[in-house]
Amino acid sequence: MSYLKFDKNLMINLEQSLPKEMLRTNQAGAYHCSSIVGCNTRKQHGLLVIPIKEMDNKSFVMLSSLDETVIQHGAPFNLGLHRYSGGVYSPKGHKYIREYDCESVPRTTYRVGGVILTKEMIFISQENRILIRYTLVDAHSATTLQFRPFLAFRESNELVVQNGNLNQNYNEVNNGVSFCLYDGFPTLYMQFNHKPTWVSQPNWYNGIEYVKDLERGVPYTEDLWVPGYFEIPINKGESIIFSAGTTEASPRSLNKMYEVELASRTCRTSFYNCLKNAAKQFYIKDEDGEFIKSGYPWGPIRARDTFIALPGTTLAINHENDFHDIMATASKALNNFIDNETLDSRIHGIDLPDVPLWAIWSIQQYAKNAGVDKAREKYLPLAARILDWIIAGGHPNLEVQTSGLVATAGTSVPVSWMNATSNGWPLIPRSGLLVEFNALWYNALMFTYNISEGIKAYEERREHWGTIAEQAKTAFVDTFLNDHGYLYDYVNGHYADLSVRPNMAIAIGLDYSPLDRRQRKGVLDVVTRELLTPKGLRTLSPKSYGYQPFYLGSPEERERAYHNGPARPWLMGSYADAYIKVFGMSGVSYIDRMLIGFEEEISNGCIGTISQLYDGNPPFTGRGAISQATNVAEVLRTLRNLKKLNM
Structure with a gap:
């Protein structure tokens, strides 16, 4: 099956x-992004976009x-x-x-009269350099290529206008x-493997316009x-490589550099390989460590997203070493926070109250993948430290109640992943006892x-954790399970x-x-009936007040819709886990069928990946960021779990 190949009829239809x-x-933080037809449609698009540490x-x-x-x-064809x-x-x-073929590297085939020209692009790993290889497959007469660079030199979320501050000078290099x-x-x-004329x-x-920004109601x-153009003749069968870095x-090294990088690529010939x-x-x-970009x-690099995405982006694709490296960087930042030291400027949101609970969840996934013994040896001290710190009142916004549940203050500042704001205030002021916080808390206590x-060194602390867990379990059911058979989203006082x-x-x-199995099934039935879509779980039921399924309009309109209807693919990971726990092996084929909705998405939106969110109503169009780590991760983790169950 061809996953990422598009023919002439689609390509010429804008x-x-x-x-x-x-x-x-x-x-290493740099990227190349555009539409498959080569027309930039967002201000963030570019052939070479790089992070600048000093900025x-x-x-x-x-x-x-x-x-x-x-x-x-003498006739030009642009x-x-x-x-x-x-x-x-x-x-x-x-x-x-x-x-247009993107199964290995992006490859565009052009035909101009008797000329057939291919263009292939590849990024050099850990280096701010993109290579483009042009090959003249066929030509019946002498052919020359011109290359005209469009330079921006601006922050990816900003725009540049004609100005007199620009330095027009250039230097000739090899x-x-x-x-x-x-x-x-x-x-x-900007260089070539053959000498060009500049x-x-x-x-x-x-007046260059970005249509996606126009649609989003922002400057576009x-x-x-x-500054000019390069000109270089090319013979039939010859390849020319352009480098921007x-x-x-x-x-002389460009051809070898290209081939070495190409050999390391995994072809996108299946759903799994794409993800x-x-x-x-x-x-x-x-030099600062290893991270996951959200x-x-x-x-940015976000702490919560890192711990949620970590198992799927590493363990699910057999990259255990990367799990340890990323966890080492993130846990260092978390330990700095616990020790009241300066917060890590690279990892945003390390101080949010559910982050340490997601960290233990991530360790738990490692234990399921590599075994309890390895997890105990490598990560038990961290998990134990987190629990003891929270119990001792160390976290400034996560308090253990006498009931065993944990409370947080989120009225004036968003504390959960549902963090949309208006004029700085949470649009969904989830405060007090949050359902997922307390479920993660109970899970963290029981896992640790x-x-x-x-282990003798943990005997006394372990007994304390167990006591709190038993209290929290009873209080959770009493607090969150309502007469309608589902769970309150949060409880704040009365x-x-x-x-x-x-x-x-x-x-x-x-x-x-x-919750016990019967209670889980009751909640699962409500989730299935009111929240499930082919692209994940809705952030709000259509039956609930304020449902806004479409992530469209001005920035203010999109912010209000953000967590009030659009579906999030990463939540399918929890849904799949719950479904298998309730229905056992009989639920495997159902979850497998549910993933078809994501397989279809591979050739839509940003090809080969999964968007940040999808409209809550048909046709469930992808919106927001074009590729989201938590979404890719949780679909991969679910695929891995299904594969284990089918073995």
């Missing part, structure tokens, strides 16, 4: 091709795009595509595309030129600097209690929130749930 995006990363590790678009022109008999003011597309190079448009930016080196022809290209027009390359590639794209490895093209069994939300799915999906 209505069909523009919404499909592609993403490539270098596992708070924010991402910056250095090279926005590169327009190619085929010249035969293969580029941009949208300009008024919705005008120019120069309409998409009409020459005959095929087989290319280099530019640094503004002070404080790294130099951009023609300086500086000009601003004004910018001006880009085009923040360090100068040796032109495996997508999972590795979230890795960030640098999403592309925006999304069980893996510490028989107020119990009746909204049907997916946080209850987390509670019934955990290995140690405070």
